[in-house]
Amino acid sequence: MTALSDPGREFTDLLAEVSRVHGLLLAAGDGLAGPAGLTGARWQVLAVVDHGPRTIADVARAMGLTRQAVRQTATGLVRAGLAEFRDNVRDRRARLLAPTPRGRTALREVELRQAEWANDLAARLPATGLRAVTGTLRHLGEVLQGR
Amino acid sequence: MTALSDPGREFTDLLAEVSRVHGLLLAAGDGLAGPAGLTGARWQVLAVVDHGPRTIADVARAMGLTRQAVRQTATGLVRAGLAEFRDNVRDRRARLLAPTPRGRTALREVELRQAEWANDLAARLPATGLRAVTGTLRHLGEVLQGR
DNA sequence: CGGGTTTTGACAGGTACTTGTCAAACTGCC
DNA sequence: GGCAGTTTGACAAGTACCTGTCAAAACCCG
Numbered sequence: 001m002t003a004l005s006d007p008g009r010e011f012t013d014l015l016a017e018v019s020r021v022h023g024l025l026l027a028a029g030d031g032l033a034g035p036a037g038l039t040g041a042r043w044q045v046l047a048v049v050d051h052g053p054r055t056i057a058d059v060a061r062a063m064g065l066t067r068q069a070v071r072q073t074a075t076g077l078v079r080a081g082l083a084e085f086r087d088n089v090r091d092r093r094a095r096l097l098a099p100t101p102r103g104r105t106a107l108r109e110v111e112l113r114q115a116e117w118a119n120d121l122a123a124r125l126p127a128t129g130l131r132a133v134t135g136t137l138r139h140l141g142e143v144l145q146g147r
Numbered sequence: 148m149t150a151l152s153d154p155g156r157e158f159t160d161l162l163a164e165v166s167r168v169h170g171l172l173l174a175a176g177d178g179l180a181g182p183a184g185l186t187g188a189r190w191q192v193l194a195v196v197d198h199g200p201r202t203i204a205d206v207a208r209a210m211g212l213t214r215q216a217v218r219q220t221a222t223g224l225v226r227a228g229l230a231e232f233r234d235n236v237r238d239r240r241a242r243l244l245a246p247t248p249r250g251r252t253a254l255r256e257v258e259l260r261q262a263e264w265a266n267d268l269a270a271r272l273p274a275t276g277l278r279a280v281t282g283t284l285r286h287l288g289e290v291l292q293g294r
Numbered sequence: 295c296g297g298g299t300t301t302t303g304a305c306a307g308g309t310a311c312t313t314g315t316c317a318a319a320c321t322g323c324c
Numbered sequence: 325g326g327c328a329g330t331t332t333g334a335c336a337a338g339t340a341c342c343t344g345t346c347a348a349a350a351c352c353c354g
Contacts, residue, residue, distance in 0.1 A: 010277045011269040012261075015172055017284040020211055022169035023311090024291040025162055026340095030312095041340060057302060064167055069341050071303070076339090093302050093349050114159075122158040124290050126283065130157045133283045136273065137164040143271050144171040170341090173310090177342095188310060204332060216311050218333065223309095240319050240332050300351070305344105312339070320331070 018137075032117060036109040038082070045073045046083065046099055046107050053086060053096035082106060165284075179264060183256040185229070192220045193230065193246055193254050200233060200243035229253060 029040030038046070048059050060070040074097050077083035082103035085095040099107060122130065176187030185193070195206050207217040221244050224230035229250035232242040246254060269277065 010281065011265045011272075014277055014281045014284070017281050017288065018165060018169055018172060021284050021288050021291070022165055023211060024288055025165060026311095028291060039339075055302080064170065065340095066342065067301095067303070068305095068343085072340075091302075091350070095303090118158045121287075121290060125158070125287060130161055130283075133280045134157065134161045134164050136277075136280045137161070137168050140268075140272060141164065141168050141171055143268060144168070144175060173341095177309095186309075202332080212310095213312065214331095214333070215313085215335095219310075238320070238332075242333090296354095298352090300349105302349075303347100305346080307343090309342070310340090312337100314336085314338105316333105316335085318332085318334105320329105322329085323327090324325105 028117070032113050033110050035113070036106040037080075038106055038110060041073045042077055042080075042082070043107070043110050045070060045077060045097075046103055047111075049083060049097050050099055050104065050107055053098040055088065055091070055094040055096060057094065059097065077103065161287075175264070179260050180257050182260070183253040184227075185253055185257060188220045189224055189227075189229070190254070190257050192217060192224060192244075193250055194258075196230060196244050197246055197251065197254055200245040202235065202238070202241040202243060204241065206244065224250065 026040060029043065033040050033043040036043075044063065045059060048054060048062050054062070056071050056074055057067050059074070060067045063070065074083065077097075078085060081100060083097055083099050086098055088094050088096050173187060176190065180187050180190040183190075191210065192206060195201060195209050201209070203218050203221055204214050206221070207214045210217065221230065224244075225232060228247060230244055230246050233245055235241050235243050
């Protein structure tokens with residue numbers, strides 16, 4: 001019978017906490033994006049595309065999601081008039097997603113709010129810890145991905 | 148114009164990492180639960196209820212989710228014959244969810260696999276880091292919940 | 295050039311979660 | 325006891341992801 005070792009138990013605790021925090025972050029993201037007429041997911045996609053037009057597959061890779069997930073969000077953005085597809089000379093299949101002026105305006109608004117929010121929260125947390133935690137999580141991510 | 152402070156930027160990085168790791172953990176959970184005929188979500192609910200029968204609202208509170216989310220999973224578990232509802236003397240509306248023998252068997256199987264997996268992963272990560280990360284995340288969770 | 299492999303967007307269908315609404319059951323208080 | 329307020333499960337509808345499948349376009353190589 002394999003039982004949980006001590007490190008194993010600590011690890012299990014970490015998992016629960018990651019889940020919890022992730023849920024709270026999703027909610028926070030929607031809270032930040034909502035007043036600008038966006039959702040958390042739309043904001044994230046718009047932010048990627050704001051650096052320059054990208055194909056759906058491109059955005060998916062950048063975000064660590066599937067093409068399908070991004071496609072759905074992108075379609076929503078276009079329908080809402082916040083982004084548009086442009087023909088791609090280099091690949092006739094893969095049109096480029098780009099923010100419309102309205103999309104850019106909404107994005108600027110969210111980014112303002114997000115900066116304030118992040119600064120505020122960062123100030124309330126042990127400064128030294130942040131970097132270390134991020135590093136450990138990144139390491140964990142690599143291990144989970146099978147190296 | 149509010150810009151991101153340095154700590155603010157580190158904080159933003161942390162958010163991205165939490166998201167990524169969460170996604171990987173979800174996949175890992177499904178991988179562990181799948182061979183036993185469960186999904187990640189069903190496993191989690193079954194695990195809570197294994198400590199003793201609970202109402203849907205109870206389970207939801209324990210997991211930090213909404214009643215509706217838990218209800219959906221619970222319904223699935225019952226339909227699959229892995230859990231059952233029992234009448235509740237103390238509240239006629241809220242029946243108690245409890246694992247069936249088959250549910251318990253499946254749960255034991257997943258727990259075995261999970262223990263092995265967690266021990267293995269914990270061994271590959273800096274031992275000291277785990278606890279600190281969990282602590283910081285817990286703190287972050289509290290702050291995100293408005294104290 | 296031509297043919298096999300890879301990449302891409304689209305489509306179908308499924309899971310896990312959310313919010314909003316409702317009526318019935320419980321609870322607290324006068 | 326009775327009534328206001330709360331809690332509960334059910335139902336409806338929506339968001340954000342996923343996998344699997346497909347055909348067209350692009351790419352690589354002999």
